[in-house]
Amino acid sequence: MSIAKTPRPPYYAVIFSNYLSSDVDGYTETAERMLELAAEQPGFLGFESVRDGMGITVSYWRDLEAIKLWKANSEHQVAQKTGKEKWYSQFVTRIAKVERDYSLGLDEQADFK
């Protein structure tokens, strides 16, 4: 995992805070596939994901339209349904517009920033 190198704000963050249930059959494969698929979507800017009991995954997107299209992706919809019914005991998804950011120790990206 590494810290996502995002462009200058504004852009969007989807903060997904969650706990898994006891029934995680198929979860890991699907989670990996979803990250792979998300990365192919227009407007995807990167993601960060950490779990230690609670999981926090933050994905970054160009705009709300990109988030909407990703949410509506048919393969993602199947995963979301299974997630709600089976894999997660609790989650909150927050959609937030990043207005400012500042960093330490990341390479400046002349091609990006």
Added chain:
Amino acid sequence: MSIAKTPRPPYYAVIFSNYLSSDVDGYTETAERMLELAAEQPGFLGFESVRDGMGITVSYWRDLEAIKLWKANSEHQVAQKTGKEKWYSQFVTRIAKVERDYSLGLDEQADFK
């Protein structure tokens, strides 16, 4: 750790993604003290924090003014300086306005939402 029970949007999130350096002397005590101190600030709404190599801490605030006051808190400023100079090898702080959220499995908070 538990998922923060935040009020209805809009509110603000500060997403702090980070890696620790090899010199973490004093880090744990200060991190705990900062969370205690943050919780006393006006406009503080909650936080979530996970580390597994990379750390992601998300704190939630009523508005930008609350974030600004917390950033300017004198004890917090000392901690921020030590963090930059010593504890963190990399971080990105992102300030984001939460526009929408949805959840599964959290108690509805009639007094809050």
